[in-house]
Amino acid sequence: MQKLIEDNQFDTLLKQLLKTYESFGPLPGLLLPFIEAFLPFLPLVVFVITNAAAYGLLEGFLLSWAGASAGAIAVFFIVRRLGDKRFFVWIRHNKQVKRVTHWLERHGFGPLFLLMCFPFSPSAIINTVAALSKISMYQFVLAVLLGKTVMIFSIAYVGSSIASFAQNPVKAIVVGISISLFWLLGKFIERFLHRRGKMGAK
Template identity: 65%
Template sequence: MSAEAIEEASELFDTVIELLDNYEALGPIPGILLPFIEAFLPFLPLFVFVMANSAAYGLLKGFLYSWIGSSAGSILVFFLIRKFGNKKTLLKIKRNKQVQHITSWVERHGFGPMFILLCFPFSPSSVINIVAGLSNVSKQQFVLAVLLGKSVMIFSIAYIGSSIMEFAKNPVKTVVVTVCILVFWIFGKFLEKKLLKRKKTSLENYEGGGGAK
């Protein structure tokens, strides 16, 4: 995470805080809507929305609104992909060799890897939503992984957001929080690569062994 990226995130955080203040009369709706939209537009920074919600609404409400919005968005994306998975565009994605490898791996491992990936702020949750929708993973498994995984991930970010003003006054805490965010990001990326590598190895063993019989 470069200094430029951190500066852009800080500016966006201030913008979101201002937006939440301007629409304060709408109650929790803006706080729920922003994380919900992120599920459909994954280039938006979920961690900024969660931190802003917690700074604006407080830790518990900020966490709850972010969790409801993000979880609802992910689950809706999953059900839309599951419903329209046989459409022409999605069929092309579904028939992609790499996607087929990932979906088969998700089908065989189910809840565990999805839960672990969703626990980390910088994991590719949008990819998880789509792949799970294209796979034969049960709806119950996916919903449970989303609700539990995102609760861990969002609360960890919400805690930072709720104390953002205190952090600003205490340089040491600011450094600690920045390092923690960086560690989350690095570990999330490492875990993603590790799981994908393990998936590829297990699939090759499966195709070269019992799966080839």
């Protein structure tokens, strides 16, 4: 009985918080994933889950996808436009960065798409390095739109069912493990890029 009361109180509080978030309209759902592209320490996964829980699976997914994709493309465009500035010229001539940019130029769309599919891959680094490379805007935009579709939909699906996950400990554990595995995979990708840069420096 005690547990049932606690569960009901949690559900009520959760619904109230989500209704308050939704009452601001679609702007926060779009703006927060967009800002994350410029401030990568912000939790994109939390934003996507919140959007899906507040707006529903379809609308939450579309808002998150549009915001995150627009942010990544904006970062790419800005860095490419400012590529001749001293700071970016210095970064481009760094041996580690040069190695990674050459690797991206050789492989093109494929690795970019895969990197965009994982929620914990270092997206800010990927966007910046891609902009400093000679990869075409078309390839980058296509990789972002398709890769983030896979990544954001998988997270949004969890977010849209957040209440049922909260009530079912087994589901919550499975989701927690899955998110941890994604995080580890993202760290592996980050180390892989770092190793490629070190190999080029030798």
